[in-house]
Amino acid sequence: MKPSEIRVALAPGLLVFSPAARRDGTASVAADGVSTLGHVVESLGVPLTEVGAIRCDGREVPRRHVPLGGESVEVDTVPRPQRVPGAPLRFLLDVHLGTLARRLRLLGVDTAYESTDLGDPALASLSAAEKRVLLSRDRGLLRRREPWAGAFVYSTRPEEQLDEVLDRFRPELRPWTRCTACNGLLRRATPEEVAGQLKGGTRRSYDVFARCGDCGRAYWKGAHHEQLEAIVERAVTAFAPEGGRG
Template identity: 40%
Template structure:
């Protein structure tokens, strides 16, 4: 079988066997294979890739691999201008909306806390996740690399961390979300948007202690859940401030 020389960069190495990480290596392939098939045959979802260089020239996923090609694969770039190179997507997705799979419910709640539109269903299958992600232009968040290998998905993010807090910090750092926060504007329960509501309109729904001590309230326009700045608010504010701490210190 013919061979090519491959080199994966930065976090793409996390998907490879230890012996193949951070170095060039030879790899046998089937004739007429596309570079997308070649990349995913090594366990790297195509949604994690932004630039592919073959013999120094930028190509897209449909490129037919040739014997002795020298192929370099780079991850998604969010902090530098690579427009002189061919991007595998038409443009960066900066108006970010997310779709979290069934195992990332806590991450979805955290993203909503920061003000991001993030859908989450714990009772839907992979086909529906893919459909909603594609139809609504949402970044699909998952720890299932096979899910990200669906051909129609162009925006997805593999979450490496297993603990929800670390998952959030990983995503914030990778997609540089810190400057895009709009906290306390979405319902953490249903993803609906919140708006200020006058106390007399909801007073009969408030616990006695809350009614006596608080005057400012917000209500979700979807599920009707009511929020106020109690002790839980202060805890969540401190949590948001803590996200500036590097991931290695969490």
Template identity: 50%
Template sequence: MRVVTLDVDPDLWFLLAPRRRGGPFTMRAQDTDTWGHVVQSAGVPLTEVGELVVDGAVVAASGRVVDGVLRVAPVARPQATGESPPRFLLDVHLGGLVRRLRLLGLDAAYRPEADDAELVRMAAGEGRVLLTQDRGLLRRRSLPHGALVRGTSTDDELDDVLDRFAPPLAPWTRCTACGGSLAATTAEDAADDVRAGTARTYRDFARCVECRQVYWRGAHAARIVPVVAHAQRVVARRLRRGTARR
């Protein structure tokens, strides 16, 4: 048996059992266990972890454990992904967040009917970051990229994702219903899909190239503009700060 002392960054304490919060704690591990296994056994998904340091040296999550002190740092923000801009996949519990991400022009897929295994396969196959609040889902070995979304409201969830990834935003360019790209269209083309008064009042319309839904900036835009402005500020603030641990 090996004896490992985990010194987990306070930013990750919320993932630990209450008795383990507040400072270093000791765990026992088999000789065949990896550092990553020890960290996840403590309750911290590896998707949330940055550097692992043992006695001053950075170690790989796949490395075999030895007796010592393991310091666990949170993932650095903004986090780089395999895709630029990042592409996301959200689980069934983040339906409100997916519409916000699409409003901001981000590629956000949503398959509420998919089970955990299907979500992992889709994320891996399409190079997407799986966003979820399910820690068990993030521990799946075949998941290449994932992120635990923090927050209890859609506003908080959006702020967390934008702060973590600082993605380039392109507001008003995606369909919030299906995520397809929007293309400009004429009032005449949109007339059959909107009320007559809308077609007479507005001249600038856009249509989703996938589901054909029509969009225009009506009175409802007044409620959306502040959401977009706030999102842009969150991303700009993270980029000004540069890489940092939250």
């Protein structure tokens, strides 16, 4: 390593972001005496939402530390479960994560999502205004400064995406309490209250219903209930903390 360079070693979980890193997970970066470690890590393609502790020559330092030539830097991933202090744990998902949004809502996790693309500035501002953790596969969106908190979703498969989020944040799970369409809270409803949404066969076959307090959508144990039940049971068994089983 040249005296004017710093050696950066990325944790294995961060290598997906950095094509500049060598096979051993290291990269050499010029030390300009101005750039902070946060800027250095971002210059390697790593969103700071994915970064945990940073050590410089073996001692933990803040992201604002300005490294000097000849120093060695180690960058860890965020610890799991990740704690997000300052507000109740709630999520905001970008337009590409609709299935994940519905599954989180199925589990009773407060999840905001719009099926239309609001654009990066609006999403980032909404995250800050409502203090929601912004989930996205868009690295550029996560590198914006406005979001209150954020996390990269690594997988493209909804099953694995759900596991990622539940494992990383361990939110409280209260299945069957939220509307999968709008995130509103559900309440018990009589057949008469939801009669306008029921076909004849449904009215004759079911007598237990729920209704969203926000959009009014009706719910019952229909044809897809077993599939949904399997998703819920797996998530609760694997990820629900004590006291979070609903």
